Each structure stands twice: as C-alpha cells, then as structure tokens.
Amino acid sequence: MVEISRRGMMLVLSSPSGAGKTSISRRLLAEDDDIVMSVSATTRPPRPGEIDGKDYYFYDPDTFAEMVKNGEFLEHATVFDNSYGTPKKPVWDALDRGQDVLFDVDWQGTRKLRESAREHLVSVFILPPSIDELERRLKGRGQDSDEVVAGRMARAKSEMSHYAEYDYIVVNDDLDASVDSVKAILKAERLNQERQTGLVDFVRGMGVEG
C-alpha cells in the first residue's frame, strides 16, 4: 500500500441534545484509530478520578490567564467562576502527526474554532429524524415537568437553527447509518488534495513537475 502522509483535520460534531451526537462520537473514537478526542483545559479543580491530560488539562487561574494573553487557546470561555478553553499546541501536534481531532461543541464553539482554524475544520451537524422523536428522547424517563422538557426543546430548536453554518448534515434516524455517514465524511476529507501533504513529494518522485 502506498501511504501518502497527510495533515489531520479538526472534525466538529454539533447537534441539539438528544440527537445522538455522543453515541456517534463514541463509536468513531472506538472504531477509528486515527482520530482522537480533543481535550479541554480548565481552571476548576479535578474531580475524583479525573486524569490531567485525559479528561482535562488542569491549569491554575494565573497560568490560564497567561495562556489567554499569549494566544495559546483556539477558543476559551468563562462559565461562572471557571475558565475553559482548547489549547492550540496539542491540537496542532496531532494534526502534524496526521491524526484527526474530534470536537464536541455547540454552534458558538464551532464559530470560534472556525475563526481561529478555518482551513483545518470539517463541521458536521447531526439532526434528529423528527421533532416528535427528539421530544421523546428529551423526555427521558418521563420524570421531568412539562416546563423542563419545553425548555430543553426550545434550546434544541435554537441549536438547530444554526445547521446551515455546517459543512455536512447527517439526519440520525439510525445510529449505524449515521456512524457510516460520518466515517464516509472522514474518509473523503482524508483524500482531500490539500490535506495530503505528501503528494508533492510522491508526484515529484514519479518525475512529474507540479
């Protein structure tokens, strides 16, 4: 087999809660050795069992602030008293090694990633097969009040209103089919000419002037 070296991509999966994004992400990570989950940094203290560099990068507030100042985050935000962000270096290192990095972020996170790394970004939005199915999933075990469910539905619709900002749309009415769809997107994007950085040398090695 000819192996052409390639630059990895940042694969963003977004969806309203209840559309199946988490199940699809898990399957991808389990079944494809060339994609890894992105790891966020946070200033909140580790919880029992959390591992630095795997669950999060745990930084003290001063270090985090210094990194923000130095532009070392792809995106960052403060939620209540804690800061969260995506450090650039581990992502760039993975892409350079030819690994893809998976991001599970909402439309706002996607916009920030697009601003800071558009050429590496491949964005996929997962839609539910119908509004009734989404509501059924969001009702869960039926122990929540109508108001709570209505709030979830409103948030889901608000998230879905941004679908057109994404490169690809997958309607998830069957988990296996949706995993196959995202795998096809990964496979195709790996064949993208600009991502196959080894092509220049490969073609030159055949005596072809590009």
Next chain:
Amino acid sequence: MVEISRRGMMLVLSSPSGAGKTSISRRLLAEDDDIVMSVSATTRPPRPGEIDGKDYYFYDPDTFAEMVKNGEFLEHATVFDNSYGTPKKPVWDALDRGQDVLFDVDWQGTRKLRESAREHLVSVFILPPSIDELERRLKGRGQDSDEVVAGRMARAKSEMSHYAEYDYIVVNDDLDASVDSVKAILKAERLNQERQTGLVDFVRGMGVEG
C-alpha cells in the same frame, strides 16, 4: 428512513491513461443507481451500433453551431472536422432530479467544466501507485516501440502535473480500495449541506427558524 431531497453533483474523474480511471468509472456506474454517465454531443455520424442519446447525442453541424451560439454547452471543442460538446440541459435535468453525473475528462475538460459549473463540480484525480507500475500498464502487451511507450509516458506525466487542481486525490494501487474511496467521496458530498436542498423544509417542519 428520512429522505432529504438533494441536488446532484457533477463528479469528474481524471487520470493519466493507465491509472485505472475507466475501471473505477465502470464499477461506480454498475454499483450505484444514483449516478449516470454524462453523454456528449457530436457532429460526427453515428457508427454502427451507436445509439443516439446513449453513446452520443448526434447533431448536424448547423444545430451544433446554433447551440454553441446559444450557450447550450458546458464545454465544447472541435477535433479535426468534428465538434464535441457537453449539452447543459440533460446535465441540469439530472442534477435537478437528484442524480449525479459522472464525467471522464482530462485536466483541460475539467477546467472548462469548472468555469461553467463550479458550484456543482466535485473533482477527483486518480494517480498510479508508482511510475514503474504506470509504465508497465502503458507497455501493454509489449508490442509497441520504445518511442510509442515514451510518448505515452510523457503524456501521462503532463496530465499528472495538474493533480493539484483537483478536490480529491486517490492513489490507485488496489481497484477495490480505490472504488471504496470514490464511493466515500460520493457519499460525503451527498451529505454536503448546500447540496441537501430539502433541508430547509425539513428543518422548518420541525418548527425551527433557519
């Protein structure tokens, strides 16, 4: 299954002679019901067995000239005494029906198609696995002179020098793997957000404002 209506794409496959493009095209057309081969128009008379509308659209020179004047071709060229071209209407009709149209053209044909229909075009360049393998294939049964083979090699290298003008690159060192690659490109591009024209209504039907 939720079916989102979509606009078809124009899938261009180019490669040097001997890289396997024809075998890949045949497999795609045989194994995927949603893609059809583009049919060219020509002013040359039909040969025995050729069917109008299947092998070619056969037009008399006046009709062809009139169509050129009216901008009814995606691209056209005159080779010796005969004119050839790709009529727009059957391609637009197929794309509107949600069918993809396959084009087997060289880098020059691809450029012309890109000029007239960039938003519909998905272009794939097939490379041979090595220059030795390409030469082996171009030597065929070994009945051609060294000069003839050298001429073929020079043309192949000239064609390959345009690989970087294509969206995707597939190195064909195994036919099955290459067919899978082109199928993944097709599947992914069908999930392209802008090509899924039915999404607007689908999402609106869920009460989402886009």
